[in-house]
Amino acid sequence: MTKKIATREAYGxxxxxxxxxxxxxxxxxADLSKSTKTHDFMKTYPDRFFNMGIAEGNLMSTAAGLATVGKIPFASTFAMFATGRAFEQIRNSICYPKLNVKIAATHAGVTVGEDGGSHQSIEDIAIMRALPGMTVFVPADAVETAACLRAAVEIQGPVYIRLGRSGVPTIHGEDFKFTPGEAVTLRQGSDVALVATGIMVSAALEAAEALATVGIQAKVVDVHTIKPLDIFAIVEAARECGAVVTAEEHSIIGGLGSAVAETLAEHHAVPLQRVGVRDTFGESGKPAELLEHFGLTSAGIVEAAKKVIAKKK
Amino acid sequence: MNEKIQSLQERAKAIRRHIVTMLGEAGSGHPGGSLSAADMISVLYFDTMKLDPEKPDWAGRDRFVLSKGHAAPVLYAALAEKGYFPVEELKTLRKLGSRLQGHPDMKKLPGVEMSTGSLGQGFSTAIGMALGLRLDGGNQRVYALLGDGEVQEGQIWEAAMAAGHFKLDNLTAFLDYNNLQIDGPVDVVMNVAPLPEKWRAFNWHVIEIDGHDIKQILQALAEAQATKGKPTMIIAKTVKGKGVSFMENQVGWHGNAPKPEQVEQALAELA
Structure with missing residues (x-):
């Protein structure tokens, strides 16, 4: 496996x-440039960097104002404070007037680690995807992060980019082709579809390897764009495999699992098993320990896959 | 000077007539805080700001943000008077399909610089505009109008701190100090005084005026333009419902529209 790189590093x-x-x-x-990794930009382009202090609401609305005069603001802080504290500013200052602000939020999910549940955002995908006109990107590795960011600049309108604190394996090659809103099939299979986002994509690939050893062929779909969701790819995976597992470092309520459940229920209902945080808050621990604790691992996905295959008619 | 003042007073009166008429038509909305701001808006739109209604997106224009977005009627009246859209359209206020939403929507109506209504947010967006325009080396100025109840929002003070910190001397704000909010007098609901001291403490240049005295408004705006290294806050003592006798200083007229006979009486007073 190649060197692990955190998506926030790739962002910086x-x-x-x-x-x-x-x-x-x-x-x-918002006083987190060393953690969000915006400090390299600050050093390179000090005139175009605004440290707004610990005031996330003002930060988001100020970003909106900058967008009205032709700037392309990247607004960064931890996912918890960006989408939690400043939700209404994102809604009313940014999304309601469809302004060209890119919210690049780091430290999403439980891999924040030791800081604990107060800082582990497991609701942000749910909150952001409920906003009309918001594009939601959850990159799986460094390559996908760079691609999401380049795409975000091209998109006219608000974009949410969910980034992580901890290192993740690089799964895409340099020739990776990224199209916003188009899920990427990383592995073909016909027994079960593993639909994953963010850091759970590499776990899904590992799970597929493990399942292959017991004769189960799993298709792996990388959903880097939660909104607009690639409904075609989800339905196609459901048709091909007849069973779906979703995997995300997020609550099972409102995130990828919910989005896929909505899609399957409306278009092609098949048995579904969601891997994610099961309606509980996070806690302190090492990132790897927490992933294990919440079952956000390849083993967790394998177990879910076996469960959902058993439900197939 | 006297001629200019008289003309701006007449314009303010026309704005007030539009406010009363459109709210009567709409059957709901906020007359009190629209009327209290009419003189400041008249000076901004018909004297101070560089604008071109023919080219609402002209990059060189000054910007105005109505942070107290519920006073939308005063903004709509000024924009219609200025020629951004036909005066007749004011009658569509708050109706389905109208460009004149209950609170200003920049995506719908030309001349509206920011969608506002959720208190506290517009002020921060004005700071973003001022930062961006300064970054480009432009000489455009940014104006904002805040309500006195609005400054109870925490975000106002985050923004106040930032504007002072960034020394935004291209930003001027009015505080419409009519001392009434929905639930009663501001100093009873949640006292915001002392305001001048607060803004000075946040590194603003502060000017206190009578918000219905056109001459004082003009002078304050000139002083704001001449002030370097600091944003300027013009604290304007005003009368809620100003110009309509039965609405003046009556908290009940914060968010209630006049009935037809009340519209008639108000228009007679504003003739």
Whole structure:
């Protein structure tokens, strides 16, 4: 396995490149630039970096104002505070007027680790995808993160990019082709479809390997865009496999699992098993320990796959 | 000077007539805080701000953000008077399919610089505009109008701190200090005083005026333009419902529309 890179690291690096390519890119942070990795941009383009202090509501609305005068603001803080504290600013200052703000939120999910449940955002996908006109990206690795960010600059309108604190394996090659809203099939299979997002994509690939050893062929679908969801890819996977497992580092309520359940219920109902945080808050621990604790592992996905296959008619 | 003042007073009166008429037509909305702001809006739109109604998106224009978005009628009246859209359209206020939403919607109506209504947020967006325009080296100025009840929002003070910190001397705000909010007098509901001291403490240049005195409004705006290194807050003492005798200083007229006979009486007073 290649060296693990956190998606926030990839964000910090790509942001500097975006700043070089486009003079309208500006960055706002809330006293977390060393953690969100926007500090490289700050050092390179100090005039285009605004540290707004610990005031996330003002940060989001200020970003909206910057967008009205032609800037492409990247608003960064932890996912908890971006989508929790500043939800209504995102709704009313950014989404309601369809402004061109990119919310790049780091430290999403339980892999925040030791800081504990107060800082582990497991609801942000649910909240962001409920907003009309919001694009929601959850990249799986460093390559996909850079691609999401480049796409975000091209999209006219609000974009939420969910990033993580901890290192994840790089699963995509340099030739990776990214199209917003188009899920990526990473492995073919016909017994069960593993539909994953974010850091759970690599876990799904591992799970597929493990399932293959016991004769179960799993299809693996990487859903980097939660909204707009690739309904075609989800339905196709359901048709081919007749059973679906979703996997996300997020609550099973409102996130990828819910989005897939809605899609299957409306278009092609098949047995579904959701892997995610099961309606509980996080807690302190090492990221790997927490993933294990909440069953957000390849073993958790394997177990879910076996369960859902048993439900097939 | 006197001619200019008289013309701006006449414009303010026309704005007030539009406010009363459109709210009567709409059957709901916020007359009190729209009427209290009419003189400031008249000066901004018909003297101070560089605008071109023919080219509402002209990059060189000054910006105005109505942070107290519920006073939408005063903004709509000024925009119609200025020629952004036909005066006749004011009658569509708050009706299904109208460009004149209950609170301003920048996506629907030309001349509206920001969608506002959720208190506290518009002020922050004005800061974003001021930061962005300054970054581009432009000389456009940004204006915002805040309510006195609105400054109870925590976000106002986050924004106040940021504007002072960034030394945004291209930003000028009015605080419409009519001392009434929905539940009663501001100092009873949640006292915001002392306001001048608060804004000075947040590194703003503060000017206190009578918000219905056109001359004082003009002078304050000139002083704001001349002030370097600090944003300016113009604390304007006003009368809620100003210009309509039965609405003046009556909290009940915060969010109630006048009935036809009340519209008639108000228009007679504003003739």
């Amino acid at each position: 690096q790509e942001l500097v490149r975006l700043g070089a390519d486009n003079k309208n890119v500006v960055v706002l942070d």
